Amino acid sequence: MGIRAQQKEKTRRALVDAAFNQLSAERSFSSLSLREVAREANIAPTSFYRHFKDMNELGLTMVDEGGLTLRQMMRKGRQRAEAGGSVIRISVDTFMEVLDSNPNVFRILLHERSGTSAAFRAAVAREIEHFISELAHYTEATAGRTPMLARAQAEALVTLVFNAGASALDMKRADRKVLADQLVMQLRMVAKGAEALQHKVEHR
Amino acid sequence: MGIRAQQKEKTRRALVDAAFNQLSAERSFSSLSLREVAREANIAPTSFYRHFKDMNELGLTMVDEGGLTLRQMMRKGRQRAEAGGSVIRISVDTFMEVLDSNPNVFRILLHERSGTSAAFRAAVAREIEHFISELAHYTEATAGRTPMLARAQAEALVTLVFNAGASALDMKRADRKVLADQLVMQLRMVAKGAEALQHKVEHR
DNA sequence: TAAATTAGCTTACAGTTGTACGCTCAAATG
DNA sequence: CATTTGAGCGTACAACTGTAAGCTAATTTA
Structure with a gap:
């Protein structure tokens, strides 16, 4: 796997992990915003779309x-x-x-x-x-x-x-x-x- | 019950009914906004507070x-x-x-x-x-x-x-x-x- | 009847949201 | 090496949110 694809996979993982980490008894997935997840994953909100079509x-x-x-x-x-x-x-x-x-x-x-x-x-x-x-x-x-x-x-x-x-x-x-x-x-x-x-x- | 209390009760009822009516398989209570409920009940958003502290x-x-x-x-x-x-x-x-x-x-x-x-x-x-x-x-x-x-x-x-x-x-x-x-x-x-x-x- | 109360309104504001657009620059391609 | 690709970024905007402040007018109270 090329350097590029590797980095992309890493960021994608960061997004998934960020979303999982924000879940709790008080916080359901549907209450998470795209921007919150991106923030937690340390990427710009708009970069989210490079990995997923939407939440x-x-x-x-x-x-x-x-x-x-x-x-x-x-x-x-x-x-x-x-x-x-x-x-x-x-x-x-x-x-x-x-x-x-x-x-x-x-x-x-x-x-x-x-x-x-x-x-x-x-x-x-x-x-x-x-x-x-x-x-x-x-x-x-x-x-x-x-x-x-x-x-x-x-x-x-x-x-x-x-x-x-x-x-x-x-x-x-x-x-x-x-x-x-x-x-x-x-x-x-x-x-x-x-x-x-x-x-x-x-x-x- | 005075005219005033009667009308207030009616509006309160309208709010509760509005909220119930917006529920569906695709729409949970927590996804309703205060403004949506007020709109459905035909009152101004800020009037909501005359009846409930919050959603x-x-x-x-x-x-x-x-x-x-x-x-x-x-x-x-x-x-x-x-x-x-x-x-x-x-x-x-x-x-x-x-x-x-x-x-x-x-x-x-x-x-x-x-x-x-x-x-x-x-x-x-x-x-x-x-x-x-x-x-x-x-x-x-x-x-x-x-x-x-x-x-x-x-x-x-x-x-x-x-x-x-x-x-x-x-x-x-x-x-x-x-x-x-x-x-x-x-x-x-x-x-x-x-x-x-x-x-x-x-x-x- | 005069004064006080209050349900509902309008206006206003600051914060958040999703997402369109165009740029950069490093990696991949040929 | 020259060209193309694309992940990530910054800016921007319109839509929506909750709610503060103050007014109005009708009812209630004294």
Whole structure:
């Protein structure tokens, strides 16, 4: 890669990082202005356009990076689960760890999931869909669930996990532990309940 | 009430209504400007201050009205449930009906629940807490749940319901029906699962 | 009835926003 | 080496924001 392309990539990175760094509990992506991001990245406002068409494009890039984090998390969870132990517990712990070390990645995913931009919502939904279908496939295979039941169960699990994640973002470590324990309990409820419903279908 | 107070109340109402009317899938409360709201309500921007200290105060008023809607919904659900039938089914149907006729009330609740203003988040959480504790109390009483289990179950139910509500907001009637059916299934999972966990605790 | 109150208005201002335009000068190209 | 390319910059502007100040006219109070 030439010197020029290298420098350009660096500046682009600076913009993305600047945007991520400005996110917080009090500051959502949609409240960031192009000028603020450019300021934080130490470039002139108008130079922003050399890298992104507008703030929307920047945001979608960030959501994509969030998807990457999500997939890395899945891989990590699967690896740990292979070693044995409660799949639910392992998954929750992994989730909380990744959440803890990438808070702002989750902030944009969790916030824009129900945000005001259709494009954003679609992008986040697409990333989360990986999760859901992987989970649904998993329970179909290992627990012999009906596709419909598997889907409903997977969506419920993901809803509960992401919702807990949103709450956990603004919590201290101690409260987070309580939350994680409750989440494990809720996920077990869904798993047990899905099993019961499955049996009901079978015995008829 | 004097003529003056009456007129003032009318204008205040116009402001609140103007704000509610500007909400949509593409427009969140936090993206509304004071001037836009004043314009829609047909008053001068500066007259806004005769009624609210700032946009924040308007927003909190709207959340309060959302709480009112929620409580009316609970009452309606309880009444219908008394007549017999599946409590879960009745609750979901009631929820969907109320959602359908007050979309913007739910928009502000669902959006600001995970918004960027701590005051808003707290206000919404307070309103939803009614729901959760009422539900927890209900399952403790009728199904003899452990307080801890009852709480976890109630939070799971509410999470699933509100999450489905957020999705339902932008759906056509047909898709909404599918969603409602899946939601019922998920709620049954949680209920069945909580029961199973309860028995596990008891048999030891 | 005279005085006080106040909802709503107009005017005004400083700050911020997105973005159009044209320049520079270092890197890439041929 | 001569030419082209393009990342980053400064200037500029129109649109919008929140809100301060002071006026008006109708209602309320005493």
